[in-house]
Amino acid sequence: MVMNFMYERILGGKNGAIGIAILAVLIIIILPLALDLFRLNLVGKYLTYAFAAVSLVLLWGYGGILSLGQGVFFGLGGYCMAMFLKIEASDPVTTSIQSTPGIPDFMDWNQLTELPWFWVPFNSFSFTILAVLLVPTIFAFIIGFSMFKRRVGGVYFAIITQIIAVILTVLIVGQQGYTGGINGITDLKTIHGWDIRDDSSKYILYFINAFLLFGVIFLSRYILTSKFGRLLLAMKDKEDRVRFSGYDVSNFKIFVFCLSAMISAIGGAMFTLQVGFMSPSFVGIVPSIEMVIYAAVGGRMSLIGVVYGTLLVNFGKTIFSETFPELWLYLMGALFIGVVMFFPNGLAGIWQKHGTKLVACVKKMQCVSHVKAMIETRRAGSKPAARLNAENVSGE
Amino acid sequence: MGDYTTQELLSIFAMQGFAGFSLFSVLLLMALGLAIIFGQMGVINMAHGEFMAVGAYTTYLMSAMSEKYFPGFIQYYFVFAIIASFFIAGFLGYLAELALIRHLYKRPLDTLLATWGLSLIMQQSFRSIFGAREVSPTLPDWLLGSYQPTETIDIPLNGMFVLALTLVVTVGVFILMYRSSWGLRVRATTQNRVMSGAVGINTKKIDRLTFALGCGIAGIAGAAFTTIASTGPTTGSLYIVDTFMVVVFGGAGSLFGTIFSAFSIAQAQSILEFFISGSMAKVFTLLTIVIFLMLRPEGLFASKVRK
Amino acid sequence: MTNTNFVLAIEDLTVSFDGFKAVDSLNLYLDKDELRVVIGPNGAGKTTVLDLICGKTKSTSGSIKFKSYELTDLAEHEIVNAGVGRKFQTPSIYENLSVYENLEISFPKGRGVFGSIAFKNTPEVDARIKEVAAEIFLGEFLDMESALLSHGQKQWLEIGMLLIQDPELLMLDEPVAGMSVKERDQTEDLLTRICKGRSVLVIEHDMDFVAKIAHKVTVLHQGRILAEGDMRSVQNNPDVIEVYLGH
Numbered sequence: 043m044v045m046n047f048m049y050e051r052i053l054g055g056k057n058g059a060i061g062i063a064i065l066a067v068l069i070i071i072i073l074p075l076a077l078d079l080f081r082l083n084l085v086g087k088y089l090t091y092a093f094a095a096v097s098l099v100l101l102w103g104y105g106g107i108l109s110l111g112q113g114v115f116f117g118l119g120g121y122c123m124a125m126f127l128k129i130e131a132s133d134p135v136t137t138s139i140q141s142t143p144g145i146p147d148f149m150d151w152n153q154l155t156e157l158p159w160f161w162v163p164f165n166s167f168s169f170t171i172l173a174v175l176l177v178p179t180i181f182a183f184i185i186g187f188s189m190f191k192r193r194v195g196g197v198y199f200a201i202i203t204q205i206i207a208v209i210l211t212v213l214i215v216g217q218q219g220y221t222g223g224i225n226g227i228t229d230l231k232t233i234h235g236w237d238i239r240d241d242s243s244k245y246i247l248y249f250i251n252a253f254l255l256f257g258v259i260f261l262s263r264y265i266l267t268s269k270f271g272r273l274l275l276a277m278k279d280k281e282d283r284v285r286f287s288g289y290d291v292s293n294f295k296i297f298v299f300c301l302s303a304m305i306s307a308i309g310g311a312m313f314t315l316q317v318g319f320m321s322p323s324f325v326g327i328v329p330s331i332e333m334v335i336y337a338a339v340g341g342r343m344s345l346i347g348v349v350y351g352t353l354l355v356n357f358g359k360t361i362f363s364e365t366f367p368e369l370w371l372y373l374m375g376a377l378f379i380g381v382v383m384f385f386p387n388g389l390a391g392i393w394q395k396h397g398t399k400l401v402a403c404v405k406k407m408q409c410v411s412h413v414k415a416m417i418e419t420r421r422a423g424s425k426p427a428a429r430l431n432a433e434n435v436s437g438e
Numbered sequence: 439m440g441d442y443t444t445q446e447l448l449s450i451f452a453m454q455g456f457a458g459f460s461l462f463s464v465l466l467l468m469a470l471g472l473a474i475i476f477g478q479m480g481v482i483n484m485a486h487g488e489f490m491a492v493g494a495y496t497t498y499l500m501s502a503m504s505e506k507y508f509p510g511f512i513q514y515y516f517v518f519a520i521i522a523s524f525f526i527a528g529f530l531g532y533l534a535e536l537a538l539i540r541h542l543y544k545r546p547l548d549t550l551l552a553t554w555g556l557s558l559i560m561q562q563s564f565r566s567i568f569g570a571r572e573v574s575p576t577l578p579d580w581l582l583g584s585y586q587p588t589e590t591i592d593i594p595l596n597g598m599f600v601l602a603l604t605l606v607v608t609v610g611v612f613i614l615m616y617r618s619s620w621g622l623r624v625r626a627t628t629q630n631r632v633m634s635g636a637v638g639i640n641t642k643k644i645d646r647l648t649f650a651l652g653c654g655i656a657g658i659a660g661a662a663f664t665t666i667a668s669t670g671p672t673t674g675s676l677y678i679v680d681t682f683m684v685v686v687f688g689g690a691g692s693l694f695g696t697i698f699s700a701f702s703i704a705q706a707q708s709i710l711e712f713f714i715s716g717s718m719a720k721v722f723t724l725l726t727i728v729i730f731l732m733l734r735p736e737g738l739f740a741s742k743v744r745k
Numbered sequence: 746m747t748n749t750n751f752v753l754a755i756e757d758l759t760v761s762f763d764g765f766k767a768v769d770s771l772n773l774y775l776d777k778d779e780l781r782v783v784i785g786p787n788g789a790g791k792t793t794v795l796d797l798i799c800g801k802t803k804s805t806s807g808s809i810k811f812k813s814y815e816l817t818d819l820a821e822h823e824i825v826n827a828g829v830g831r832k833f834q835t836p837s838i839y840e841n842l843s844v845y846e847n848l849e850i851s852f853p854k855g856r857g858v859f860g861s862i863a864f865k866n867t868p869e870v871d872a873r874i875k876e877v878a879a880e881i882f883l884g885e886f887l888d889m890e891s892a893l894l895s896h897g898q899k900q901w902l903e904i905g906m907l908l909i910q911d912p913e914l915l916m917l918d919e920p921v922a923g924m925s926v927k928e929r930d931q932t933e934d935l936l937t938r939i940c941k942g943r944s945v946l947v948i949e950h951d952m953d954f955v956a957k958i959a960h961k962v963t964v965l966h967q968g969r970i971l972a973e974g975d976m977r978s979v980q981n982n983p984d985v986i987e988v989y990l991g992h
Contacts, residue, residue: 108547108550110550185732188732188733189732189735192732192733192735193735194731194732194735196546196547197480197482197546197547197550198686198731198735200482200547200550201482201682201683201686202728202731202732204679204682205679205683205724205727205728206728208679208724209721209724209725209728212717212720212721212724213717213721215717216715216716216717216718216720216721217717327679331551331554334551335551338551368562368565368566371558371559371561371562371565372558372559372562374555374558375555375556375557375558375559375560375562376555376559377555378551378552378554378555378556378558379538379552379555379556379559380555381551382542382545382548382551382552382555383538383541383542383552386548
């Protein structure tokens with residue numbers, strides 16, 4: 043019973059389980075072995091963006107709600123974590139050369155003489171964790187409640203999320219003394235005394251991040267395979283009809299928006315831990331719309347697909363920015379247009395349409411060669427070489 | 439506040455108010471083009487800022503050509519530059535509609551993403567053609583300097599020119615949309631596409647021309663913009679969110695709403711800027727608008743369009 | 746004042762759009778287990794009355810009492826949960842879901858956010874879905890994507906989606922419109938079955954069909970009641986003949 047539940051609802055049946063397995067092998071085994079620490083850290087960074095992409099599968103893919111402000115929640119989560127780490131890095135001993143020791147350096151430069159009131163609770167780690175989870179969620183609740191109860195949706199909602207992203211960016215940049223301004227909160231060192239800049243820490247953080255990402259994917263899978271998930275799809279298709287079936291549509295939208303905010307925020311917090319800083323350049327319009335492109339390229343209906351999409355687009359960005367920087371923006375622009383016009387369900391959509399046929403074809407070809415080998419060995423009278431095995435396991 | 443004399447305060451208000459007017463003109467010119475495209479056609483054009491930049495770069499080009507080949511012309515090229523900006527931006531808009539937009543009318547969210555992609559491509563094109571640094575055309579003499587009605591009030595001439603231009607364009611748009619038969623066809627197509635097609639209106643052509651018109655007006659905005667600031671590849675993206683906000687705040691279908699909205703936002707920001715810091719003024723203005731939109735999503739003056 | 750013996754009591758209901766009164770001081774009373782057919786020329790306000798009852802349109806004035814609920818105060822989903830089911834004129838189903846999933850979504854359990862996440866498709870639920878599917882002639886089509894159904898089948902599916910909620914007041918807007926003759930017969934059979942034990946309000950144009958099923962007929966014209974009574978008296982009413990039925 044429980045096994046069945048696990049299999050169907052959390053892993054997503056046969057296809058889902060295989061997809062998760064392949065991704066897990068890639069992220070947990072192959073990449074850490076194949077890449078040096080620097081590149082692995084980069085992957086870890088990209089995987090934090092993937093949290094936002096996963097959140098968009100729920101919100102946009104299934105819910106049909108386009109948010110161009112997921113950076114807001116990513117940033118809020120990241121800043122909460124950064125505040126905790128900064129306080130720890132600004133103990134009176136290390137900061138003894140400041141006019142006011144014991145407070146973050148940027149506050150000192152801005153002539154603040156004590157920790158602002160809203161920084162004080164971040165002395166506590168448990169508060170910080172709660173804040174990472176709850177602050178963005180409450181924020182999303184306020185926004186969602188005021189908009190969805192009034193039936194604001196579609197384009198208007200998207201534009202308003204953009205405006206909110208601008209508001210937060212301008213606020214952070216403008217209030218240098220309280221937020222670190224445009225440079226953000228930097229120079230983060232330890233968490234509870236544990237140095238996050240060490241090599242071993244970076245490995246551990248990478249795995250924690252991967253673990254959390256899978257956790258978030260499982261949670262989303264559980265929700266999407268429930269009646270709730272089917273309702274989201276129904277609302278995307280015919281919102282009025284759902285209302286007339288007795289559902290308060292706005293509650294569902296508010297919930298999925300809050301959940302997507304929380305997921306993005308976790309990504310933001312992990313970003314701060316792995317990269318060691320947080321700045322407003324991850325909060326505004328541009329990063330928010332990039333998160334949308336990760337989801338669009340990977341496949342906005344596929345939880346696994348968007349992770350690949352995030353990795354692909356970010357690797358592409360890194361590679362192209364080094365070798366052909368001019369080409370990259372053209373490519374990104376073309377990606378936006380291409381995804382919308384030609385492959386709206388992203389790579390996952392292409393895989394579903396063509397990939398399964400391809401796999402079946404390959405399997406058939408192998409069957410033929412396998413049979414041939416069997417015939418040969420019968421003739422030769424010896425055991426066949428076990429060379430076909432590795433390729434056979436492909437599955438999906 | 440208490441440090442200034444009444445006279446000085448009035449002068450400050452006048453100048454800040456006028457600075458607000460300048461901002462108002464640019465916002466309105468941008469918003470007019472977008473109001474036509476979004477308000478009339480329901481199309482979200484995230485590349486609208488880039489069409490404005492096309493106008494600005496066109497003006498710069500004409501200025502550079504004038505300087506190089508027709509030095510005597512430099513005093514007169516500006517008016518031609520405005521006209522050229524309109525047509526070039528309009529033409530590019532026509533092409534964009536043909537290649538891209540017309541496939542996406544039923545999918546507004548996708549139009550948003552696709553036009554964002556277009557804006558990236560256009561930005562990079564600017565970078566490749568004109569370089570990453572900001573450029574400015576050489577302004578003719580009659581645009582430089584300022585007008586001083588009293589000793590303490592100093593009103594820049596370029597600001598007045600932009601304001602006058604905005605007035606002309608706004609009136610022109612009004613006449614076109616509400617008093618011409620072409621405008622009638624556009625409005626008919628917006629309100630009931632099927633019926634319009636049934637009575638013989640070529641809705642596809644109307645769409646294309648409307649979109650081109652919106653982009654053309656953005657081009658004029660760009661030309662006007664060069665009198666106030668320099669232009670770089672990312673200049674367009676600086677104004678796009680503000681422009682959308684103006685259109686949505688004013689009420690997407692209403693010309694008057696757009697005007698009123700641009701005016702109040704520009705004035706609110708300019709006046710606030712004097713008393714609190716620039717960034718907080720912006721935050722406050724934006725926040726007020728967002729809260730307003732949450733309470734009244736259809737904007738200030740919603741047009742009564744029956745679905 | 747209001748007589749609480751009625752299942753549905755509409756009193757002085759008016760809705761005006763920009764000055765045009767689509768429904769004008771309407772009074773209509775529906776008994777328990779009554780099947781009322783509303784007829785009238787196009788533009789008489791028939792669909793608007795249904796819109797007002799189910800909450801799709803907000804009235805300008807007047808009251809709609811369903812059992813003990815004042816419907817003009819409630820939101821659409823609350824009206825549904827009170828026991829009112831409405832079938833729309835053009836089939837309104839979830840095209841990208843299967844027949845089974847369409848019915849499952851309409852199942853009146855797990856209506857809240859957390860309820861829907863925790864919703865378990867128990868054998869009882871499954872049995873009920875299959876039962877309703879059989880009633881609406883779609884027992885063999887449970888796994889088919891509903892976009893692929895015929896027009897008539899889509900209408901049946903929508904009726905099924907209402908049935909599964911077991912509403913006390915069922916409202917059907919032109920249930921046989923656009924159906925083939927065979928589908929029409931099947932629908933007649935279906936409607937006769939489901940109308941037992943609940944109050945039904947039907948809008949229809951097919952007079953033969955109306956004659957077969959109606960207990961009472963109400964004729965609407967320009968937002969007001971022109972005539973009301975059993976089918977025979979309405980058919981012989983000179984005003985009705987003038988305005989609608991023709992000579």
